[in-house]
Amino acid sequence: MSLPDATIDGRLLESARRHFLEKGFLNAQLKDICDDADVTTGALYKRYRGKEELFDALVADTLREIEESISQRAGIDLHTVSDQALAGAWVNTYDGVMEWFSFCNARRDGFVLLVRCAAGTRYGNFLHDFCSHMTEIDYQWLVEMQRRGLCRTDIDARELHVLLTAYWEAYYEPFVHDFTWEEIHRHAKIMCKLFNWKEALEIKL
Structure with a gap:
């Protein structure tokens, strides 16, 4: 046998x-x-069962690791966060931007499948769904800053979603367009200048 x-x-x-x-x-x-x-x-x-189950299997680890990363941020008790740390979370540093690019690059095929190849699967709206999830979390950080008088108060959840969509697109588009690692390093430096959250949100620290 x-x-x-x-x-x-x-x-x-x-x-x-x-x-x-x-x-x-x-x-x-x-x-x-x-x-x-x-x-x-x-x-x-x-x-x-077919193509979609094959696709599911290929992106499962990437999705799980993204969820774990999001859960870590969502699990923080904001009342215990200092003013400096709360404001500092909105500062785009080169090292901070590259940390997320490194996370994406370590799962490059999974990310490309999700952001460029997923039309026709249940992940077709991956970026929008991800941004919506991140907006829910980051809006709580923004509200806490507003409550403490650390930033402007006229940005609501809807507008923050628009802003964060542009922000996260800047992370994912390099993978959609096959940027090399060297090109991503250069792009990260531009992102730090383009997304100046401290100025945009008028953070006072």
Whole structure:
């Protein structure tokens, strides 16, 4: 009795990754994915229901790690944060910007799949959903600064969402457009000048 081929899953996922990155979810064909993996469609359907489950498997770790990162920020008790730390959270430093770029780059394929290749999947609105989630968290930080009289008070959650969408787009677009790591370093320096939150929010510290 022959043993099951333990390499099938790995070959399928690697082939799917290549096809989704090259063609996007909508244009990638299951037959091509299977042919390149040297796997029958029957073997695929024993493991996955179709293209979307393959896509889910490829982005699952990236999504989980993003959620963990967001949860850390959301779990902070703002009443225990000093004025200086509260205001400092809005200061864009080169090291701070590069920290998030490094996070993205370490999961580059997963990020590119989510921000460039996900049309037709349940992640098609990934960026909007991510920005909405981040706005909910960052708005609490803004409200706390406003409560303490540390910044302007006329920016509401809706406007902050618009501003943060532009901000996070600046993080994700370099991955959409295949920036090299050197180009990302240069872009990060420009971002620090472009998104001057201290001036925009009129932070007093």
